Amino acid sequence: MLIDEILGWIKLNLKDLIQIVLFPGIAFILIFAVAATWFERKYLAHSMLRIGPLHTGRVAGWLQIIADFIKLTGKEVITPRNVNVFLFNLLPVLSVCTSAIAVAFIPFSSDWIIYEGNGISLLLFFAAASLTPYITLMLGWISNNKYSIIGAMRVSYVYISAEIPAFLAAMGVAIMAGSFSLIDIVEAQSRIPFLIPQILGFIVFFIAFLAEVERVPFDIPVAEQEIVAGWRTEYSGINFGVTMMMDYIPLCTWTLLFVTLYLGGYQGPLIFASQTLSNFFWILLKFSLVIVVILLFRSVFPRLRMDQTLRLTWKYLTPAAFLNLIITAIIAYYYPDLFGLIGAS
Amino acid sequence: MTFIFRLTDKMLRWGFKSSIWPAHFVNGCCSPELMQLAGPRYDMERFGVLPLPSIRHADALFIVGVISRKMADRIRMLYEQMPDPKFVVAVGSCAISGGPFYDSPFIVKAEDIVPVDVFIPGCPPRPEAWLQGILMLREMIWQGRKG
Amino acid sequence: MSVIRFLRGIIKPYIIVFKHAISKPHTIKYPYERLMFSDGYRGRISLRFEKCIGCGLCSRTCPNRAIEMVEIEGEKHSFPQINFGRCSFCCLCVDVCPRGALFSDEVVELSVIKRDDLIYHPYKLSNPQPLESILKDLKKTITVQIEDGRLSYTLLRRREENV
Numbered sequence: 001m002l003i004d005e006i007l008g009w010i011k012l013n014l015k016d017l018i019q020i021v022l023f024p025g026i027a028f029i030l031i032f033a034v035a036a037t038w039f040e041r042k043y044l045a046h047s048m049l050r051i052g053p054l055h056t057g058r059v060a061g062w063l064q065i066i067a068d069f070i071k072l073t074g075k076e077v078i079t080p081r082n083v084n085v086f087l088f089n090l091l092p093v094l095s096v097c098t099s100a101i102a103v104a105f106i107p108f109s110s111d112w113i114i115y116e117g118n119g120i121s122l123l124l125f126f127a128a129a130s131l132t133p134y135i136t137l138m139l140g141w142i143s144n145n146k147y148s149i150i151g152a153m154r155v156s157y158v159y160i161s162a163e164i165p166a167f168l169a170a171m172g173v174a175i176m177a178g179s180f181s182l183i184d185i186v187e188a189q190s191r192i193p194f195l196i197p198q199i200l201g202f203i204v205f206f207i208a209f210l211a212e213v214e215r216v217p218f219d220i221p222v223a224e225q226e227i228v229a230g231w232r233t234e235y236s237g238i239n240f241g242v243t244m245m246m247d248y249i250p251l252c253t254w255t256l257l258f259v260t261l262y263l264g265g266y267q268g269p270l271i272f273a274s275q276t277l278s279n280f281f282w283i284l285l286k287f288s289l290v291i292v293v294i295l296l297f298r299s300v301f302p303r304l305r306m307d308q309t310l311r312l313t314w315k316y317l318t319p320a321a322f323l324n325l326i327i328t329a330i331i332a333y334y335y336p337d338l339f340g341l342i343g344a345s
Numbered sequence: 346m347t348f349i350f351r352l353t354d355k356m357l358r359w360g361f362k363s364s365i366w367p368a369h370f371v372n373g374c375c376s377p378e379l380m381q382l383a384g385p386r387y388d389m390e391r392f393g394v395l396p397l398p399s400i401r402h403a404d405a406l407f408i409v410g411v412i413s414r415k416m417a418d419r420i421r422m423l424y425e426q427m428p429d430p431k432f433v434v435a436v437g438s439c440a441i442s443g444g445p446f447y448d449s450p451f452i453v454k455a456e457d458i459v460p461v462d463v464f465i466p467g468c469p470p471r472p473e474a475w476l477q478g479i480l481m482l483r484e485m486i487w488q489g490r491k492g
Numbered sequence: 493m494s495v496i497r498f499l500r501g502i503i504k505p506y507i508i509v510f511k512h513a514i515s516k517p518h519t520i521k522y523p524y525e526r527l528m529f530s531d532g533y534r535g536r537i538s539l540r541f542e543k544c545i546g547c548g549l550c551s552r553t554c555p556n557r558a559i560e561m562v563e564i565e566g567e568k569h570s571f572p573q574i575n576f577g578r579c580s581f582c583c584l585c586v587d588v589c590p591r592g593a594l595f596s597d598e599v600v601e602l603s604v605i606k607r608d609d610l611i612y613h614p615y616k617l618s619n620p621q622p623l624e625s626i627l628k629d630l631k632k633t634i635t636v637q638i639e640d641g642r643l644s645y646t647l648l649r650r651r652e653e654n655v
Contacts, residue, residue, distance in 0.1 A: 015388045036541045041390070041395075043513060045517075046512070046513045046517060047510070047512050047513035048384075048385055048512070049385040049393050049515070049517050049519075050384070050390065050517055051391055051517045051519045052391070053390060053393055054391040054392075055363075055391055055393075056363040056364070056392070063363075064363070064364065064393055067359065067360045067363040068360075068364045068393070068394060069360075069365045070357065070359070071360035071361050072405070073360075074357040074360060074361065074430075075428050075429070075430075077428070128578045174466070228398050228399045229397070229398045229402070232399075233399045234401055234403040235401065235402075236428040237428055240401070240402050296510060296513065297506075299509055300505050300506050301381045301502075301505075310374075384521060385518045385519060386518060386519065387519070387520065388517075391519070391521070438556070438578055438580055441577040441578070441610070442607075443582060443606065444556060445580060447556060447578055448557075448580060456607060459552070461607075463603055463604075463605060464577060464604050464606075464607055465603045466576045466577050466579070466602045466603070466604075466610055467600060467602070468581050468582075469582065470600065473526065473600055473601060474601055474603060476522045477523075477601040477603050477626070477627075478603035480523060481603050481604075481605065486535060490605075
């Protein structure tokens with residue numbers, strides 16, 4: 001009786017369940033985190049003419065990350081004196097959950113999205129993605145360590161200063177598409193991706209989202225030479241493994257948003273028989289290319305100082321984003337026909 | 346039940362063996378050899394040996410070079426901050442037995458302050474010797490021995 | 493102009509690093525391959541037992557006092573015993589030996605698990621462990637040579653030809 005009810009409920013919500021558990025949801029994000037960690041280690045090693053992980057696993061050390069995680073589960077978990085034990089052990093897991101929420105608003109096809117968001121999914125994405133620095137701040141605060149608290153403060157500095165230009169740049173896209181819905185934004189790019197008409201916004205958003213996901217050259221919150229390991233200094237064992245994985249989840253969600261806003265999202269020529277599969281292929285291809293470009297920054301560029309980052313974001317990116325927004329708004333108000341030429345509404 | 350325990354034990358030993366994250370405590374001139382080891386020519390990351398900044402994330406402690414009496418306390422403190430299971434590698438003649446300063450009253454041997462698992466002699470040891478010490482540590486972990 | 497220079501400063505290193513990323517790595521896969529050291533490299537010190545006359549010059553010249561002369565049952569004189577945990581591989585003992593009884597080879601793999609194993613008794617000193625038994629996986633050795641004024645590590649030789 002109960003089983004029938006449960007089976008019926010599963011049958012009714014099969015698509016939602018697949019979306020949440022498998023493809024854009026939990027499994028995809030976890031597999032991405034593991035694969036990106038392995039790929040980054042191999043890629044950076046090759047860029048330094050090294051080999052990287054090799055002897056763990058037969059082919060190219062593919063078992064290395066799994067070995068790391070097995071080891072971290074076997075390590076002792078140290079809880080420092082005078083900390084709230086419950087929160088100290090809960091927050092790493094919570095950080096992964098909160099940073100993964102944002103993937104729910106990314107369209108992988110016109111009918112493959114966890115939550116459409118009633119036409120404001122862009123705003124909901126920013127709201128969900130902004131939860132991560134709160135958790136990071138709490139992680140650093142609760143560790144009762146000076147390096148952790150300095151790292152946590154740096155997270156909040158960088159995040160706030162980068163969030164504003166990123167949001168303002170995204171507003172230009174929203175004006176061009178005439179909607180806050182990410183599906184509408186992707187559909188508006190059917191003829192030409194917003195990379196070309198929104199080139200200034202593209203540059204601003206690219207730099208700002210690098211700062212938000214703490215990639216080099218903006219990785220000051222975990223600067224090894226200044227503050228030992230930033231906000232994750234005190235975490236050991238599997239807690240550290242979880243925080244390390246949590247680094248890659250914002251990278252995943254923000255890169256997906258970047259692809260959706262500026263590179264045409266899931267749009268692309270039909271190559272498979274099914275439209276949905278073709279859309280998956282195109283968004284994953286663009287996503288992988290952007291990830292490959294971003295990961296190499298780590299072995300190319302030096303780290304910016306705190307004041308240099310803040311000067312860049314407040315003094316140059318924010319006015320540039322405003323300029324972009326104003327130009328887009330003027331064109332949208334006085335010459336709406338121009339948008340018709342490139343296919344936007 | 347025994348089978349599951351054995352399997353888990355084997356998996357854990359494999360994990361510990363194939364991802365040793367060292368923290369290095371360098372007091373002497375053996376550090377250029379460590380740079381060689383992490384660099385392109387000898388690349389210790391092939392074995393999953395990845396140097397990390399914080400002692401809380403470390404599995405192995407490389408004690409490199411001369412240990413004075415003042416430094417001995419710090420090394421003991423670092424050792425106690427590491428999470429279990431932890432391994433210690435003493436590198437270079439100075440850390441093993443004092444080296445050229447064998448008769449100095451201010452020099453402490455690594456074995457007198459922390460339990461050392463692998464000794465790598467040399468002045469300084471070549472990267473080959475260092476890597477062989479790491480391989481020895483891997484083999485030791487795999488066989489479940491403590492040095 | 494400054495904008496162009498700025499952009500060039502960003503793009504040029506990126507291209508260089510990307511070229512490295514797709515080129516062949518320089519790594520010597522150590523337990524399987526090994527670099528041949530140059531002639532006269534000062535590694536492990538060994539003893540030719542029958543040549544030693546027990547003069548003790550090596551023990552007196554050793555700057556680290558790593559060499560100790562020990563008596564052996566049934567022999568007429570004492571023999572050097574080296575503590576490799578204290579030795580700094582300066583090979584002054586090799587230079588000073590009047591009979592050429594001490595010599596150094598290019599084995600550097602001396603790591604041990606117990607510190608007492610680093611003290612080499614004269615018998616152990618005169619029976620040096622060959623490299624093949626230390627590195628069982630060794631397949632290739634790599635030699636260094638100078639080509640057109642640049643160091644080149646590319647020449648690979650099968651190990652059988654070298655030994």
